[in-house]
């Protein structure tokens with residue numbers, strides 16, 4: 001177990017910039033999630049830390065030690081992959097035993113370790129099977145076991161849930177959380193699924209174009225997104241972004257914009273905070289309903305607000321139909337303000 | 349129905365055209381000498397093995413077979429060892445300049461052998477490797493390497509990157525990951541590459557002709573090309589020798605049909 | 620670029636292969652160019668003559684004869700191999716249960732050593748005892764007539780090399796998506812239209828690759844023709860490789876022989892470049 005740090009890391013593949021002067025510090029025992037869209041370089045960051053790819057510049061530390069020149073097999077990290085990456089020519093027992101054998105363990109001690117690990121993950125009956133004879137969930141359990149079995153300094157997980165169906169995904173997600181709570185191994189977890197990130201993380205770093213857009217606890221990320229990119233990326237459905245000019249008097253309380261020119265401000269409103277009322281409600285914006293999406297206890301509706309598509313919530317969608325006029329209301333405190341040009345958050 | 353019939357007729361014709369010349373050689377090899385001196389008869393009246401006996405008794409043919417096997421086996425082993433290491437590095441470590449390296453390898457595989465036979469003759473002489481099995485095996489390995497590197501790079505590319513990464517993270521050194529994970533997964537590719545390289549070495553003629561001068565290092569193709577005849581050409585014996593030289597390859601091709609097809613078409617079709 | 624990005628580990632693994640390649644193919648290629656600029660008989664030291672050998676080459680009728688033979692041999696045999704190979708590939712694709720046998724039969728000529736195939740055909744072409752003359756009903760001196768001999772050599776090469784082309788094209792055919800063929804059938808296209816409009820265009824890159832491989836192979840043909848005819852009669856089947864080999868190892872003139880070898884290199888290079896351009900054009 002150890003703290004992990006990336007210090008001023010740069011990495012590019014030809015013209016593709018994967019990391020540009022990137023710094024990250026992950027505390028000992030922390031569950032840290034790297035969140036970013038597909039192809040933004042999340043996997044590459046894990047490969048850098050594991051020593052598979054060399055960085056162009058910068059220093060990586062595990063437990064305070066600079067590991068930049070240490071070969072992968074000596075970095076003491078373990079990895080779990082989206083593709084499971086079980087060795088197809090070895091059975092489950094040998095897959096679990098593989099990292100131990102590489103450290104010189106054999107015989108009875110090895111067997112005991114493997115069987116203990118298989119027991120905790122419920123794999124006892126599968127030890128003689130080949131990976132191709134296992135279901136997706138079983139494969140990912142074996143992969144977890146293979147990573148966990150030697151108690152690495154850090155755990156690297158690259159979208160371990162992406163290949164699983166919805167039910168299994170929740171099951172293995174809980175398993176991962178349980179493993180982390182029992183062993184408290186520093187974990188660097190990569191995903192493009194913000195819900196997964198929120199559910200698992202102590203802290204989340206949102207990546208964009210080789211740098212960190214924001215690094216914060218899940219609640220802070222949700223409550224105070226640093227820019228419009230994070231605002232749209234975190235939270236489902238994504239936050240509505242509207243030109244502040246829409247709030248032209250009477251709604252634009254001049255105080256809320258703090259005297260800024262409405263043309264230079266973008267408003268952020270989460271669909272959860274935008275309540276669709278019946279026509280005629282006061283102090284609200286008029287919009288035309290385009291679509292209704294029942295969500296169980298309530299209904300999402302997509303509406304046209306002076307030319308901008310917005311998503312809003314309605315306690316019950318019963319009396320609304322596409323084409324109707326509705327009024328969208330929100331609490332003053334739920335508005336996020338961003339600079340229209342840079343997308344950065346404006347502090348209130 | 350008519351199309352089906354046409355397909356079958358066409359297939360039968362293609363198979364007959366492919367098999368007939370070699371089948372004729374097999375027939376020739378078991379015909380009594382008298383029946384070789386006129387035509388007809390097409391088919392032998394009795395089957396005789398005298399030509400086979402003559403090949404092995406009268407000539408150092410067994411020695412040539414042994415030479416051919418030794419040279420082809422050593423060259424194949426060398427080409428596989430070096431080719432799989434290089435192919436692995438190109439496919440999984442992706443060094444900068446890999447595209448240029450692969451292109452250079454392909455260009456080298458297109459060299460006409462005649463273009464390098466004179467310098468190799470002089471170089472082999474200078475190194476004391478002329479008329480030795482070692483010299484021949486080295487040259488064959490060199491000429492087979494472009495194919496071996498190219499094919500092994502293709503086969504290693506089809507092993508997922510994640511398996512290599514997992515092996516390294518699980519405690520394998522570079523060579524450990526190669527030996528314990530990558531190589532076992534590339535066995536079909538190794539087999540295909542080995543077969544193609546072996547066939548190339550077994551069949552090679554120009555270098556065998558120029559770099560060897562005695563039975564000590566001569567190989568089967570040279571033996572068959574220079575088959576000695578005192579008065580007239582000993583067609584029966586040549587046929588017998590041909591069958592002996594070809595049988596191992598036909599057998600290999602039949603047993604490892606799938607692998608041979610993989611090897612012949614890998615890279616050419618996909619990229 | 621930093622030292623780390625150069626991947627010393629990768630180059631270390633590639634070094635043995637690159638070294639052997641350099642020693643056995645790259646170094647001799649440089650050496651042969653040097654040899655061609657010198658007068659060099661075997662066992663004698665070199666004597667620099669500059670481009671002298673190339674001037675001699677330009678006026679050497681036997682060189683132009685060999686070049687003509689080589690180009691004719693390559694053009695005709697590759698064309699025939701592509702046509703026959705495509706036909707056989709289409710047949711093999713429908714072989715169904717007979718597949719394993721048919722593939723095996725077609726692989727036989729590929730597996731026969733070139734020298735052996737030359738001996739097989741030499742026997743078939745034998746003027747008195749050959750089965751071909753017997754089938755033709757009259758004895759023909761196939762290898763004694765200049766025109767017949769070159770075509771006899773071509774026929775042998777077609778027999779030996781068509782399987783490779785057929786199997787390559789078969790792999791290409793198997794890569795044509797079935798849905799595309801079904802869609803064409805649904806759209807009312809007949810067999811010929813489907814072949815012309817869908818199969819052939821999809822197959823074009825593979826055909827090109829097969830053509831490249833075969834042309835480069837045919838341009839450097841040596842053992843097949845050398846064992847079959849020895850270059851005769853009257854040099855009618857002498858290819859560039861055979862001529863170069865004779866100058867090198869029968870006349871023991873390493874200087875001029877090397878110049879011939881360099882000429883072969885140049886022709887192979889031109890063929891490779893031409894096809895590289897074609898390939899790039901075909902991909903766009």
Ligand SMILES: Nc1ncnc2c1ncn2[C@@H]1O[C@H](COP(=O)(O)OP(=O)(O)OP(=O)(O)O)[C@@H](O)[C@H]1O
Nearest residue numbers: 013016018037038039040041042043044045192442
């Ligand atoms: N070895 C490589 N050579 C060249 N480019 C690469 C290499 N590895 C990755 N890339 C490129 O770098 C970028 C980042 O890749 P990476 O796999 O790290 O993204 P990712 O965030 O993990 O994406 P995903 O969510 O799809 O897994 C991509 O554009 C990819 O094409």
Ligand SMILES: [Mg+2]
Nearest residue numbers: 042043044158
């Ligand atoms: Mg990834």
